[in-house]
Amino acid sequence: MSRAVALVIAAVAVLASCQAPPPREPVPRPPEPPPEARYVQVVAHPDDDILFMNPDLAEGLRAGRPNTAIYLTGGESDVAEPARYSAERQEGTRASYAQMAAAPNDWLRSTIPVGEGRVAELNTLRADPEIKLVFLNLPDDANTRFGEHALTRLARDRQGSLTVNSTVPLNGTVQHPQPYDRRAVVDALTTLFDTFRPTVVRLQDDQPDQRYQRDWVGVHNHPDHVEGAELTKEALGAHRADGLPPTVLTYRDYNVADVPGGLSDQDKRTTRDAFAAYSAHDVLTSTGDVYGTWSDRSAYRWPRRGAWAVQDARGGVQAFSVQARSLAHWTRTAEGAWRGPELAPVPEPMRPQLSVLGEGRGQPVLVGQSEDGSRLLVKRQDRMGVWPPQWQVLDTPPGTDPTQTGPPAGTVDDDGRLVLALKNAAGGVSVRRESTPGTLQWQPWTDLGGTDIQDGTSVVPGQDGAVHVFATDRARVLHWAVPRAGAARAEDVPIGPGKPAGAPVAEQARDGGVRVLVRTDRGGEFVERSLTPQGRWDAQHALPGPGGIGDPVLTAPGPHTRADLIRVTRDGAGSVHVAERIGPRAHWSDLGGAVTDQPAAVAEPDGTITLIGLGDDGRLLVNTGSQGASELAFTGWHPAVTAPPGSVEQAG
Structure with a gap:
């Protein structure tokens, strides 16, 4: 081939290479993977999470959900050999999680950075690497070698003038004390939140x-x-x-006893095992005595309840959700x-329990x-x-310590006025009404009395402007029929041999009567009583939980369903259960789900029921039930929306 021909061929090849490639079909992007549930709990000592x-x-562990436990202190107390005792408590934690x-x-033991040159011990379960334990090993409250109340003194030292060293458990992976001031503790927790990206955080009770x-x-x-x-709450604010x-x-912690x-x-059995x-x-514990009492009880400090x-x-x-x-x-x-x-953003830190009230005109509050x-x-x-x-x-009603005030419940009376009820700081019940419907102008608080009232009230409308208020003490369910003006006297609502083990929940039934449902201490059994429109209590009905x-x-x-009330609860795995009746022939239908x-x-106008839950992966979940041949048939849980969250000022 001549040199001229070669040059022509080369020129053609160059021109061809400069031309745009033929169009290609667009490659579809793979769908975004669904969000993953990730649990993190922060507790003071090894065993706090196991007990409470x-x-x-x-x-959650049995369901395979990723879980990280963070232990603030070494739990060494003031024993003769604190390094050995702390190591034994941590070994007990590993055994319990397994x-x-x-x-x-069988655990992989390593270290994890927690900011500014500090490290903590990280344990990873070999059979399930999504299960992790982090030990910061700050001094326990009773540790006199570092000065008692070390964590309390750190937490209250907002000037940062106090520094304490972490303890060193026997054979731990962190062999040297780590210095911490208050800011370093918060930064360590924030770093761990940023690392593990929790969708659910479990905390201990800071308002006992x-x-x-x-x-x-x-x-x-x-x-x-x-x-x-x-x-931990401060660290969550920075995360x-x-x-x-x-x-x-x-x-709740010790006071569950x-x-x-x-x-x-x-x-x-699950908690005992x-x-x-x-x-x-742990030689200082046992499976009996008060430890047995703690392991047989569990309670949320501020439960969401079902009015959100x-x-x-x-x-x-x-x-809405906080x-x-x-x-x-x-x-x-x-x-x-x-x-x-x-x-x-919320205008100030808020408790998680919200109530959204529907008025007769349909303007929610x-x-x-x-x-x-x-x-x-x-x-x-x-x-x-x-x-x-x-x-x-x-x-809220005046009291010596407002932190002891319970969360509010509310309704709209048949005059169209909002009515709020709560446990006051003195341990009684108080109610407050709008002066005029739709104005958010309020009458003063009315103290209904009561002693030893537990957190969580319920209020439903009655006739002629009255409302029915329900609360519990440690032995009874109590009821007040509160007229338009003035107070009322409490009456006991008999629930059989059991004692209330939670707040009462009340609702107005289709026949105009009022139903009240409460969990009891008889193995989590639910008991329901009905107050007829004539003011009489009917026979009680029980349903195992x-x-x-x-x-x-x-x-x-709505009127298109056979059931006059729907009862809903959630088990420890986050699965939702529904019962349409209560009594000898009643049963719970397990709807599944992973709801926090x-x-x-x-209740929809067409007679369907829409259940709404916040999934442990952070997504809003919905499940719709409509009347089937014999009972409500639910479609199954699915995400309500898939779009990423936005931010608008009018929502806050």
């Missing part, structure tokens, strides 16, 4: 009921529990979540299209409570369907 966060903890996960007790555990002078709980939870901030579940417990027999695996390594979603005037649905320091808001149009969550219990935060959606940015602030903790949910469906705390139930 079960059966939720064990059920038992709960039904896996060999001061009527109980009087031996713990000043705090009514172990001070490490209280201060550790406070520091930047991927999307929706994590759901926070707070568990002072109130009736509502665990089922199966749940008790988990603690027995731990206790075999409601239908609005346009036939849509509004749902997520760490944000308010999440989901909306559903009348045509069934969901959007959200829209995220907005949102009621929340400040974290310190001293204020109620209220706002009403306007007639255009917009939530105003401002909250109305109402003081499916396990788990938390209060039930009652809702009255209690779902909400919305």
Whole structure:
């Protein structure tokens, strides 16, 4: 081939290479993987989570959900050999987690950075690497070698002038003390949250009921529990979540021994077995005495209950949830299209229990409570369907310590006025009404009396402007029929041989009567009583519970269903159960799901029931039931929306 021909061929090849390639079919992007549930619990000592966060903890581990436990202190107490005792407690924790996960007790022990050159011990279960334990090994409250109350002193030293060294357990992977001041503890927790990206965070009780555990002078709980939870909440405020901030579940601690417990027999076996695996390594514990009492009881400090979603005037649905320091808001149009969550900061730290009340005109009202219990935060959606940015602030009834005020419940009386009820700081019940419907102008609080009232009230409308208020003490369910003006006297509502092991939940039935449902200490059994429109109590009905903790949910469906009430509860694994009747022929239908705390139930105009739950992966889940041949048939849980969360100011 001549040189000229070669040059021509080369030129053609160059030109061809400069031309655009032929069009290609676009390569579809793979769908985004669904979010994954990730649990993190932060506790003061090895064994706190095992004792106080079960059966939720064990059920989640058995379901294979990723779980990281963070232990703030070494739990070394003030024994003769603190390094050995701390190591034994940590070995007990590893044994218990392996038992709960039904896996060999075989762990990879390493270290993990927790900020500014500090490291902590990290244990990873070899059979399931999604199960991890982190030990910061801060000094225990009773450790006199470092000065007693080290964590309390750190937590209260906001100037950062105090530094303490971590302890060094025998044969630990961190062989040198790590220095911590207050900021370093918060930074360590924030770093761990950023690393493990939890969708659910479990905490201990930082506002214990001061009527109980009087031996713990000043705090009514172990001070490490209280201060550790406070520091953890501060770290959560600094943590930047991927999307929706994590759901926070707070568990009561020692004072579960002072109130009736509502665990089922199966749940008790679960918690006993988990603690027995731990206790075999801790010579200062036992499976009897008070430890047996603690392992047989479990309770949320601020349960969500079931009033966080409601239908609005346009036939849509509004749902709200406090997520760490944000308010999440989901909306559903009348045509069934969901959007959200829209995220907005809360005006101040809030407790997780919200109530969304539906008025006769259909303008929902949102009621929340400040974290310190001293204020109620209220706002009403306007007639255009917009939530105003401002909250109305109402003081709760006066008391020496507002943190002891319980969360509010509310309803709309048959005059159209909002009515709120709560346990006051003195341990009684107080109610407050709107002066004029639709104004958010209020009459003063009325004290209904009562003593030893437990957190969680329920209020439903009666006739002629009256409302029915229900509460429990440690022995009884109590009822007040409160007229338009003035107070009322309490009456006992007999529930048989059991004692109430949670708050009562009341609802107005289709016949105009009132039903009240409560969990009891008889293996988690539920008991229901009906108050007829004529004011008489009918025979009581009982239904064994499916396990788990938390209060039930009652809702009255539309006229197209056979059932006059739907009862909803959740077991320790997050599965939702529904019962349409109560009595000898009643049963629970297991709807499955992985729902945190209690779902909400919305009665639709067409007679269907929409259950709404917050999944442990952070997604809003819905499940719709319609009348079948014999009972409601549910379609199954599915995400309400798939769009990423947004941020709009009017939601907050």
